[in-house]
Amino acid sequence: MRAGIVGVGFMGWIHYLAYQRSNQADLVAFCSRNESKRRGDWTGIQGNFGPPGEQIDVSNLAVYETLDEMLTDESIDLIDICLPPSLHVEAIEKSLAAGKKVLCEKPLALTAEDARRLATLGAPSDVMVAHILPFIPEFGLLVQAATDGRWGKPIAGRFKRTISPPDWIPDFYNPDTVGGPLIDLHVHDAHLICLLFGMPESVETSCTRVDGVPKFYETLFRYADDRPVSAGGGVIDSPARGFTHGYEVSFERATVQFEFAAYADGTTASIPLVILHADGTVERPDLGEGDQIDHFVDEINAAAESVRSGKPSPMLSGELAANAIELCQWQSR
Numbered sequence: 114m115r116a117g118i119v120g121v122g123f124m125g126w127i128h129y130l131a132y133q134r135s136n137q138a139d140l141v142a143f144c145s146r147n148e149s150k151r152r153g154d155w156t157g158i159q160g161n162f163g164p165p166g167e168q169i170d171v172s173n174l175a176v177y178e179t180l181d182e183m184l185t186d187e188s189i190d191l192i193d194i195c196l197p198p199s200l201h202v203e204a205i206e207k208s209l210a211a212g213k214k215v216l217c218e219k220p221l222a223l224t225a226e227d228a229r230r231l232a233t234l235g236a237p238s239d240v241m242v243a244h245i246l247p248f249i250p251e252f253g254l255l256v257q258a259a260t261d262g263r264w265g266k267p268i269a270g271r272f273k274r275t276i277s278p279p280d281w282i283p284d285f286y287n288p289d290t291v292g293g294p295l296i297d298l299h300v301h302d303a304h305l306i307c308l309l310f311g312m313p314e315s316v317e318t319s320c321t322r323v324d325g326v327p328k329f330y331e332t333l334f335r336y337a338d339d340r341p342v343s344a345g346g347g348v349i350d351s352p353a354r355g356f357t358h359g360y361e362v363s364f365e366r367a368t369v370q371f372e373f374a375a376y377a378d379g380t381t382a383s384i385p386l387v388i389l390h391a392d393g394t395v396e397r398p399d400l401g402e403g404d405q406i407d408h409f410v411d412e413i414n415a416a417a418e419s420v421r422s423g424k425p426s427p428m429l430s431g432e433l434a435a436n437a438i439e440l441c442q443w444q445s446r
Contacts, residue, residue: 114417115188116216117142119180119204120195121150123160124218128193130163131409137417140193142186144177151176161356162405180204184211190420191216193413198297199290202227209235216241216416220300221431223292225439232431238419241426242434244304248411250400251371251386252305255362256428258369259309264390265365267309267340272302274346275357277377286326293326294347295441301358302344304437306334308428309362310342312436318444320347332444353377359384366391 116138118125125143132140145151151171158166177183184192184207192208194201194217202222208215221242222228231240246252259267276298284290291297306313313334320330329347336342346357359372372384388396415426427433 114138114190114420115141116191116193116413117144117175117177117183117186117189118193118195119144119183120197120200120218121145121147121155121158122195122197123158125193125195126155126158126166127160127163127406127409128195128218128413129155129169130406131413134406134410135413135417137414137421138191140174142175142177142183142189144180144183146178151178180207184208184213190214191416194218197290198223198292202231205231205240206234209239214239214241214416214420216243216413216429218243219245219304219434220292220296220438220441221434222438223288223290223296225435225442228431228435228438232435236423237431238423238425240431241416241419241429242431243412243416244301244428244434244437245408245412246301246305247308247428248408248415250403250408252360254386254398254400255305255360255369256308258364258367264367267362267364269341269363270306270309270343270360271362272306272344272346272360273357273372274298274302274344275354276346276348277352277355278348278350286323286328288326292441293323293328293445295327295330295445296438299330299344299346299444300437300441302346302360303440304433306342306344307433307436307440310334310336310340313342313440316440316443318446320444327445330444334440 153169153171155166155169191214194204198220205215247256279285286293313336315335316332318332320327331345334342355375357374361370368389370384371386374382419426
């Protein structure tokens with residue numbers, strides 16, 4: 114698969130690094146309005162994981178100023194969209210109209226209405242959404258177990274995802290540009306909940322708000338069979354805890370735990386993945402030594418396989434991504 118990136122920011126940089134490791138996809142082009150970035154100066158890029166940006170070699174890449182220009186490149190199979198969320202809709206529509214496949218960073222759109230419309234454009238594998246959790250081993254294990262039934266069906270789950278104030282994103286709470294913690298942060302867990310448990314019938318949410326946008330929340334997802342599924346998190350008013358995520362998910366014959374937290378003083382805390390079997394045994398799987406970029410390699414490889422085979426990847430499904438956004442909207446009412 115031959116790909117071109119639009120959006121040379123933090124996620125564009127992470128995707129660039131993943132393409133360098135992939136044996137199934139080649140990055141052949143990118144576009145940027147920034148002249149320095151077009152010359153390969155990505156040194157100003159930094160984020161909350163991975164290495165900072167570097168000077169890259171652009172000699173083997175086709176470099177364009179605009180997406181419109183890049184879409185004329187007939188050698189490109191897929192447009193990898195790493196733009197701000199408010200620009201996703203237009204970029205997807207243009208890319209599909211030019212006959213390209215799309216891999217779009219989450220969220221697919223800022224509203225469920227737009228997301229559902231985009232998910233139904235073209236063939237089922239034409240619009241793929243880069244939700245990373247299923248490709249992270251600690252979370253992917255849940256998806257694998259729910260798929261193969263090794264411990265029976267999932268019967269309960271608690272999920273958490275919390276960050277310190279994202280002061281580097283001035284419009285974080287703007288529903289027209291970023292969408293706030295639900296659309297930017299919780300959408301990961303909403304996506305995973307839909308993968309594991311399906312779409313709930315309704316939700317019940319308590320939350321604090323900023324200008325009407327949920328800031329910190331606890332939600333109960335209601336299912337017809339009364340499975341207890343909940344999620345909480347958002348933004349806390351302290352820079353001391355930079356990031357926390359985790360879960361406890363019960364299957365019929367096992368419960369799985371995982372949690373990780375990073376603090377402002379550089380320390381971390383964790384509950385490494387542990388499986389508590391119904392027979393009383395405790396299992397601690399060895400998940401290997403891979404780093405965070407490897408998860409994005411797996412995600413891009415899944416997209417490449419989908420382009421090759423024409424079969425949509427369940428984990429990159431546009432419909433599933435639209436369901437996750439709809440759940441976020443239910444919680445914001």
